[in-house]
Amino acid sequence: xxxxxxxxxxxxxxxxxxxxxxxxxxxxxxxxxxxxxxxxxxxxxxxxxxxxxxxxxxxxxxxxxxxxxxxxxxxxxxxxxxxxxxxxxxxxxxxxxxxxxxxxxxxxxxxxxxxxxxxxxxxxxxxxxxxxxxxxxxxxxxxxxxxxxxxxxxxxxxxxxxxxxxxxxxxxxxxxxxxxxxxxxxxxxxxxxxxxxxxxxxxxxxxxxxxxxxxxxxxxxxxxxxxxxxxxxxxxxxxxxxxxxxxxxxxxxxxxxxxxxxxxxxxxxxxxxxxxxxxxxxxxxxxxxxxxxxxxxxxxxxxxxxxxxxxxxxxxxxxxxxxxxxxxxxxxxxxxxxxxxxxxxxxxxxxxxxxxxxxxxxxxxxxxxxxxxxxxxxxxxxxxxxxxxxxxxxxxxxxxxxxxxxxxxxxxxxxxxxxxxxxxxxxxxxxxxxxxxxxxxxxxxxxxxxxxxxxxxxxxxxxxxxxxxxxxxxxxxxxxxxxxxxxxxxxxxxxxx
Amino acid sequence: xxxxxxxxxxxxxxxxxxxxxxxxxxxxxxxxxxxxxxxxxxxxxxxxxxxxxxxxxxxxxxxxxxxxxxxxxxxxxxxxxxxxxxxxxxxxxxxxxxxxxxxxxxxxxxxxxxxxxxxxxxxxxxxxxxxxxxxxxxxxxxxxxxxxxxxxxxxxxxxxxxxxxxxxxxxxxxxxxxxxxxxxxxxxxxxxxxxxxxxxxxxxxxxxxxxxxxxxxxxxxxxxxxxxxxxxxxxxxxxxxxxxxxxxxxxxxxxxxxxxxxxxxxxxxxxxxxxxxxxxxxxxxxxxxxxxxxxxxxxxxxxxxxxxxxxxxxxxxxxxxxxxxxxxxxxxxxxxxxxxxxxxxxxxxxxxxxxxxxxxxxxxxxxxxxxxxxxxxxxxxxxxxxxxxx
Numbered sequence: 033x034x035x036x037x038x039x040x041x042x043x044x045x046x047x048x049x050x051x052x053x054x055x056x057x058x059x060x061x062x063x064x065x066x067x068x069x070x071x072x073x074x075x076x077x078x079x080x081x082x083x084x085x086x087x088x089x090x091x092x093x094x095x096x097x098x099x100x101x102x103x104x105x106x107x108x109x110x111x112x113x114x115x116x117x118x119x120x121x122x123x124x125x126x127x128x129x130x131x132x133x134x135x136x137x138x139x140x141x142x143x144x145x146x147x148x149x150x151x152x153x154x155x156x157x158x159x160x161x162x163x164x165x166x167x168x169x170x171x172x173x174x175x176x177x178x179x180x181x182x183x184x185x186x187x188x189x190x191x192x193x194x195x196x197x198x199x200x201x202x203x204x205x206x207x208x209x210x211x212x213x214x215x216x217x218x219x220x221x222x223x224x225x226x227x228x229x230x231x232x233x234x235x236x237x238x239x240x241x242x243x244x245x246x247x248x249x250x251x252x253x254x255x256x257x258x259x260x261x262x263x264x265x266x267x268x269x270x271x272x273x274x275x276x277x278x279x280x281x282x283x284x285x286x287x288x289x290x291x292x293x294x295x296x297x298x299x300x301x302x303x304x305x306x307x308x309x310x311x312x313x314x315x316x317x318x319x320x321x322x323x324x325x326x327x328x329x330x331x332x333x334x335x336x337x338x339x340x341x342x343x344x345x346x347x348x349x350x351x352x353x354x355x356x357x358x359x360x361x362x363x364x365x366x367x368x369x370x371x372x373x374x375x376x377x378x379x380x381x382x383x384x385x386x387x388x389x390x391x392x393x394x395x396x397x398x399x400x401x402x403x404x405x406x407x408x409x410x411x412x413x414x415x416x417x418x419x420x421x422x423x424x425x426x427x428x429x430x431x432x433x434x435x436x437x438x439x440x441x442x443x444x445x446x447x448x449x450x451x452x453x454x455x456x457x458x459x460x461x462x463x464x465x466x467x468x469x470x471x472x473x474x475x476x477x478x479x480x481x482x483x484x485x486x487x488x489x490x491x492x493x494x495x496x497x498x499x500x501x502x503x504x505x506x507x508x509x510x511x512x513x514x515x516x517x518x519x520x521x522x523x524x525x526x527x528x529x
Numbered sequence: 530x531x532x533x534x535x536x537x538x539x540x541x542x543x544x545x546x547x548x549x550x551x552x553x554x555x556x557x558x559x560x561x562x563x564x565x566x567x568x569x570x571x572x573x574x575x576x577x578x579x580x581x582x583x584x585x586x587x588x589x590x591x592x593x594x595x596x597x598x599x600x601x602x603x604x605x606x607x608x609x610x611x612x613x614x615x616x617x618x619x620x621x622x623x624x625x626x627x628x629x630x631x632x633x634x635x636x637x638x639x640x641x642x643x644x645x646x647x648x649x650x651x652x653x654x655x656x657x658x659x660x661x662x663x664x665x666x667x668x669x670x671x672x673x674x675x676x677x678x679x680x681x682x683x684x685x686x687x688x689x690x691x692x693x694x695x696x697x698x699x700x701x702x703x704x705x706x707x708x709x710x711x712x713x714x715x716x717x718x719x720x721x722x723x724x725x726x727x728x729x730x731x732x733x734x735x736x737x738x739x740x741x742x743x744x745x746x747x748x749x750x751x752x753x754x755x756x757x758x759x760x761x762x763x764x765x766x767x768x769x770x771x772x773x774x775x776x777x778x779x780x781x782x783x784x785x786x787x788x789x790x791x792x793x794x795x796x797x798x799x800x801x802x803x804x805x806x807x808x809x810x811x812x813x814x815x816x817x818x819x820x821x822x823x824x825x826x827x828x829x830x831x832x833x834x835x836x837x838x839x840x841x842x843x844x845x846x847x848x849x850x851x852x853x854x855x856x857x858x859x860x861x862x863x864x865x866x867x868x869x870x871x872x873x874x875x876x877x878x879x880x881x882x883x884x885x886x887x888x889x890x891x892x893x894x895x896x897x898x899x900x901x902x903x904x905x906x907x908x909x910x911x912x913x914x915x916x917x918x919x
Contacts, residue, residue: 127806127831129795134806144804388625415784429688436568439680447760479804483760483827486817489656490810 039147041066042361043133045125045303046152048076049347050339050354052106052113054150057358059116061367066144068123068135074110076339077174078347079103080181082394088184095181098242102347127479128306136484142491148334148361149307152354153341154302160295160401160457161409161419164266173199173294177206186212188290190277192262194218195294196395198239198346201246203292204255214255215288218277220295221395222260227262232390235383258284262404266291296397297344298455302477304342307335313470316392317344320454320474326378328357329364336361349384352377356420400427402463412453412459414446419460426464434473437461447483450475532721534696535560538880539715539725541703541739543569545679546858546867547731548686549873552607555693557881562714562723563687563695566702572684573733576834578756578778578790579679580769581867582619583644585635589843590868591642591892596887597871598643598673604682607870608689613782618768619674620649620658622665622819628773632669634829644671656746660765662819674843676769676780679812679866686870688768703732706739708852716856734837735860736845737792744851745894749860753794753802753840755812757831759783765822777815782840787823789816794833838862846872846892848879856880857894 042058044051047069058065067074073081079096082088083360092100109118120137126136133144157172164170170186171179173195179187180203190213192203201339204217226233233240251257264283274287301322305311309322310331322330324337336357339350356377364370398404407420425440434457437443443457444450450457454475460471537553540547543565548702554561563569584592605611623629629648636646650667690698698715698721706715706728713728730739766781777791792808809831817823839845839860849855856879858872863894865872871887878885 127804129803129806132806134809143808218720429684433568436571439571442683445830447827449830478830478832480828480831483829486759486813486823486826486828488813490813 036111039365040145042150043144043146044147045067045069045133045137045149046076046154046339047061047071047110047119047121047338047405048078048154048350049075049077049106050152050341050350050357051150052110052155053118053351053354054194054358056109056336057355058362059113061358061362061369062148062282063362064118066114066118066120068125068133068144069315070122070124072121073102074119074121075107076347077178079106080178082182082184090184094210097202097209099347106351124482124484125303126481126484128303133161134479136488139485140489140491146334148336148365150301150328150336150338150354150357150361151307151330151341152339152350152357153303155297155299155340155344156451158296158298159452160398160456160459161411162263162265162405163409164247164268164292165293166410166413167266167268167272167288168270169268169272170266171290171292173197173203173283173292175429176290176292177203179207186210186290187292187505188272188288189213190215191290191292192216192218192286194220194261194275194277195296196221196398197294197296198391198395199294199297200395201243201250204250205246207292208250208253208255211501214250216256216275216286216390217250217260218260218261218263218275218279218284219257219395220398221261225396226394229390229394229412232386233394236387236391239387246328250396256286262398262400263293268405274386282490295401296395297340298401299343300341300451302449302451302481304330304335304337306479306481307476308332309337311474314343315470316389317398318459318469325360326356326381327360327363327374328353329360331513345384345388349381349388352381352384356381402459405460412443414448414453415442415444417441417443417453422457422460423464425458426461431461432465432467432472434458434475435460439473443473449481451479451481531719534562534723536696536719536723536725538562538712538727538729539564539723540729540731541706541715541730542733542736542859543687543697543699544572544574544731544733545570545683545686545869545878546574546872547729548574548683548690548860549870550729550731550858550876551690551695551697552686552693553874553877554880555690555695557877559877559881561690561695562725563690563697564701564703564717564723565687565697565699567688568699569682569697570679570685571880573685573834573861574869575679575861576756576832577679577836577866578754578780578788579676579780579866580619580674580771581677582613582671582674582769582771583642583867584619584621584646584669584674585771586864586868587843588638589888591639593846593868593871593875593889594889595642596874597868599869600870600874604677606683609683609692610681610685612677612685614677615681615783616673616675617780617916619671620668621671621770621771621773622661622668623773624664624666626666629667631773633817636669645673646671650776658743658766658768660821664818665903670768674769677866678782682866683869686873703739706742708743708855713854715784727856728852729876729880730855730857731859731876733859733861734835736837736857740845740849740857740859740894743849743855745849745857747845747860747894748840748897749845750838751796751799751802752863753796753833753835754790754836754863755792755794755804755808755831755833756788757790757804757809757812757816757828759787759823759826760829762787762822762826764818770819777812777819779816779820786829787816787826788821789820789912791815797837800835802833802835804833836861836863836865840897841915844872844892845894846875846889847894850893850895861877
């Protein structure tokens with residue numbers, strides 16, 4: 033990097049707990065970070081805010097429950113930071129390479145150069161398909177929560193929640209509190225799992241107490257809680273009619289009109305991969321994750337990782353890791369850093385790691401999943417690729433690696449680019465090969481991370497615009513781009529003959 | 530512990546060329562071992578645009594491309610899959626009268642090679658391809674050209690070769706290849722040594738390196754064609770499109786996705802390439818302009834690959850000039866997919882019969898040796914095949 037030039041503005045991707053805390057730490061050090069976030073309002077998924085328009089009037093206590101103080105604090109913090117950061121909501125970072133981001137906002141894609149980048153990209157539900165999961169009315173747990181927090185509506189009037197993880201009971205509780213009828217909570221984990229995890233969970237008494245409270249509250253309000261269930265199928269054709277599972281040797285069929293389903297979370301690591309970060313298999317998360325040091329430094333100089341996008345650890349840990357990554361960034365820039373503060377954060381983060389290990393023991397990944405689904409279950413819904421197709425590729429073509437599986441079967445080649453189906457495909461492939469999921473590799477993401485409109489406007493640096501113009505695209509100066517040294521190529525006008 | 534294999538033919542590279550050579554040799558009962566650094570058909574052969582086109586090729590390639598056309602017709606019998614191959618027609622578009630003249634000249638020059646090219650004016654384009662953008666004024670249709678899915682076709686050649694008896698070793702990077710006066714000795718680190726009477730150098734963008742090892746310096750470089758695919762759209766485009774002079778090429782697959790190429794990606798580390806950011810805006814603009822139904826559609830993926838390129842955009846195919854028993858086939862310059870099976874067959878003939886009836890003299894490796902080479906190719910005129918992998 034050219035040391036004679038002033039360093040570029042640091043860029044933070046994501047305005048959830050990790051991104052907000054990272055921004056706070058950078059501002060405190062006198063920097064002015066640029067914060068790019070896909071959502072319309074800050075808070076991330078966990079503290080997602082309803083649209084800033086009249087009509088969405090639910091109070092934070094209703095929206096976030098026990099966490100409403102944390103949520104409000106972060107929302108307030110973001111408002112306080114506003115004068116000292118460049119906050120760009122509604123911005124999708126769809127590509128990244130060699131110190132340049134491609135950012136789509138309001139239909140215009142522009143390039144944002146960076147030297148220091150904090151990736152706080154968050155997570156989505158880990159989707160493990162089962163028979164009938166494509167029936168309308170089936171949502172992920174996270175999706176069910178988004179509906180409640182952002183849209184102020186429930187996914188159904190009589191809802192079953194199934195899967196495992198802390199989110200399972202939280203969402204069920206939030207739904208019941210909001211007035212939805214929760215028909216049942218079906219946990220694939222067992223009481224024994226939780227008992228085994230108890231020593232570890234005792235490190236987080238508040239967390240444990242909250243979990244127990246949700247369960248007790250649900251029971252008290254007549255919600256049936258079943259443990260150690262094996263999901264069988266979702267029943268219904270045009271709409272969910274019932275959920276079937278096996279529990280204690282017999283089959284349960286629970287009538288409902290919607291299902292919230294989820295088996296843990298998966299980190300959004302596409303941008304880290306495009307940035308060239310080294311990856312390693314993370315047994316606890318059952319995923320390949322970008323390698324980072326305790327402070328959040330990736331293997332690529334100038335790229336830092338924080339929050340659930342780096343490894344699943346929850347919102348509290350995300351706040352800590354966001355701040356920690358910012359301190360590492362400052363340290364690497366040569367700015368003075370409160371090392372005591374950094375040490376305290378390291379200690380707390382380590383404690384969260386242990387808690388997280390215990391949580392994963394309490395709500396373990398159902399290792400039998402890949403064996404439990406029949407050949408006709410659709411794994412990749414974008415491309416309509418079934419488990420049987422994946423298994424046939426292993427048997428017939430000797431496929432043993434995930435990218436090869438993608439090439440030969442089209443799994444993960446659709447709109448989601450494997451973000452939704454990749455984890456499940458890896459599990460099926462590994463099982464069919466008789467190896468662990470660490471042995472089948474990880475999908476190499478390609479840009480765009482999410483679909484982009486072919487007709488978007490592309491604002492480019494002047495030099496690139498000249499080149500494009502020479503290739504036949506007409507140019508026009510956009511008002512938005514004019515303030516910087518950028519020109520906009522209006523692709524809608526087409527090429528000159 | 531070094532594993533040793535003694536065989537008749539050793540092939541470096543499991544792309545469509547190396548794998549089809551292995552297939553044709555195995556079918557003739559010749560023992561063959563193929564070494565592939567990654568997995569077969571995963572590099573240029575598996576990630577190219579998928580054009581299966583004769584139109585636009587230089588006259589020197591007519592023998593290979595016509596034979597390949599026959600082989601593509603037998604694809605299921607050859608490799609056990611149709612590879613999504615369709616004879617959709619290939620429409621090469623013109624943006625100017627000069628382009629139309631060039632298309633007409635090409636049509637005249639290639640008469641007798643069975644392409645049955647037909648020139649269309651704008652009115653005819655409107656009648657059959659009303660979705661084309663306004664910038665094109667006409668085109669040349671080759672009714673029996675088409676496209677296929679390279680992700681399926683290229684690996685299938687290797688699988689078929691294996692089924693026919695070839696030894697296929699993947700994840701086996703060749704670290705040295707020499708001739709000891711009697712045999713070729715090809716090694717992969719200290720784990721594998723293959724001895725053979727014949728060596729086929731089919732290592733794509735990496736083949737120049739092996740040629741150099743046998744004293745044959747070639748000006749092979751790498752190119753990285755940029756491609757993208759849209760979400761599935763209602764079917765509108767039957768033909769595969771090219772452009773006189775290059776710039777953009779497009780096809781639509783049965784599922785509805787449009788595969789569109791143009792421009793270049795960037796080299797990552799020699800072994801990989803990435804879409805980069807420079808040429809993406811231009812490609813988006815050209816696609817939206819040329820294909821009206823794409824307006825409002827979304828792009829779901831960009832990709833590129835690493836392909837060997839020669840200054841005159843013709844491959845190197847044929848015997849080594851330094852080492853008997855060594856044959857080269859590389860440098861397809863972004864246009865190897867269609868002719869790949871025919872090149873494999875030619876290699877098999879050269880080994881087993883000592884000759885081939887397909888004219889390949891234009892592809893000899895020493896065509897650059899003479900100082901005259903620079904004079905013969907001043908500036909290397911821009912030709913479409915460098916931008917449309919077929």
